[in-house]
Amino acid sequence: MNTRAKILVVIAVLAVAGGGFWWSGRHKGEGPLVLQGNVEVRQVNLGFKVAGRIAQLDVDEGDKVEAGKKLASLDKVYFTDALGQLRAQREQFAANLAKMVAGNRPEEISQAEANVADREASLANMQLTVERAQKLLKNAAGTQKAYDDATQAVKQAQAQLDSARAAEKLMKAGFRQEDIDLARAQLADRDAAIAIAERQLADADLFAPANGVILSRVRELGAIVNAGETVFVVSLTTPVWVRSYVSEPDLGRIKPGQEVELRTDTPSIKPLKGRIGFISTTAEFTPKTVETRELRTALVYRLRIVADDPEGVLRQGMPMTIAVAEPAPQGSSQ
Structure with a gap:
């Protein structure tokens, strides 16, 4: 091996040793x-949770926003009208439930009792008529037809009295529990619908979720947007x-x-x-x-x-x- 080759070998050995020393020291x-x-x-695409027409844009591209700042709003007339209708229906169901829970009014119960008394008087009168017709028939002073008519009248009066007594019993008992439960469920349904409508009304406003800068404004004033459609792109x-x-x-x-x-x-x-x-x-x-x-x-x-x-x-x-x-x-x- 000549001198030149020996020098190259020594340089290579020193290079490997130096690299190993650097690597171990590293x-x-x-x-x-x-x-x-x-x-x-880090950026987020912001859009409304509900569909509607954009009525207001409060920020533009490049504006700095803080968490909770309102960025845009939809036209709220449809949301407020729907909410008003649901609240009116709720009042109707609430009144119906209150009526069922309270039961019938004392005046209605008194009317039912008076109707029973009237039917009892009618039945008593019909029974006297039957007795007179029977006596006349025995004395050959009356007819069989008059006796039969009086007997049928008693049966009819008895049926009417039974019906009046049943109506009086129902009037005093009030509404069935099943009807009250149904009215209560209808009221709860309206309450849930109102809560949804209130959330939809609140979702007609778009707020910044965190501090950031408006990178782009995708939609313009008056545009009709679907739920979730991007309106702003915000850099967090x-x-x-x-x-x-x-x-x-x-x-x-x-x-x-x-x-x-x-x-x-x-x-x-x-x-x-x-x-x-x-x-x-x-x-x-x-x-x-x-x-x-x-x-x-x-x-x-x-x-x-x-x-x-x-x-x-x-x-x-x-x-x-x-x-x-x-x-x-x-x-x-x-």
Whole structure:
């Protein structure tokens, strides 16, 4: 082996040894762990829960909104009319139930009792007529037909008295329990329908679910929209999440709650603070957004960082450099 070949072999050995030293030192936890990531794109499509015509738009593209702010409203005349109709029906069912629970009025019961007394008097009169017809028939002063007519009249009066007494009993007993239960169920049905109508009326207003910025206004004033149809696209700004990936050898150097420093590529933006909020329990291949040719088959773990952005300088999709502070050794004094 000539001198040139020996020199090349020595260089190769030193390169391998140096690479091994760098690789082993890389995993000893010396110095901060630096990761790359992006501000997560978090947006939501907002639409009404009910169909209708857009009557009011309170925000436009680029406007900042806070959670609970009203963004738009539908024409509410149909909702209010339907609600008024249901409330009127509810009053009708409530009155009917109250009547059944209270039973019949004392005046109605007195009328039934008077009708019974009238029928009893009629029956007594018919019985006297039968007795007179019977005496006349025995004395040959009356006819058989007159006696038979008087007898039938007694039977008819007796039937009418029985009917009057039954009506009096029903009047005093009041309504059947089954009828009362039916009236109560009808009232409950109207109450449920009113609750649905009230929710539909409330859903005619569209509110922001969280703090954010209006990215786009999809529909215009006066448009007819279906339930769930997108009206606004809102970019959520609170909290700000940064997504990054950590390789398996560095997984032991991070933990949830650990503080990090976030830097952007914009020099005017000062470093921001953040903390690790989530570390995936499942490994995955390096995403194409961060992989190199050498790392296409490397496994990484996804993590989410919650950024402190009090001035609102971060934008969705912005590249971020993340410096993870090394945790203090256990038992060391602060």
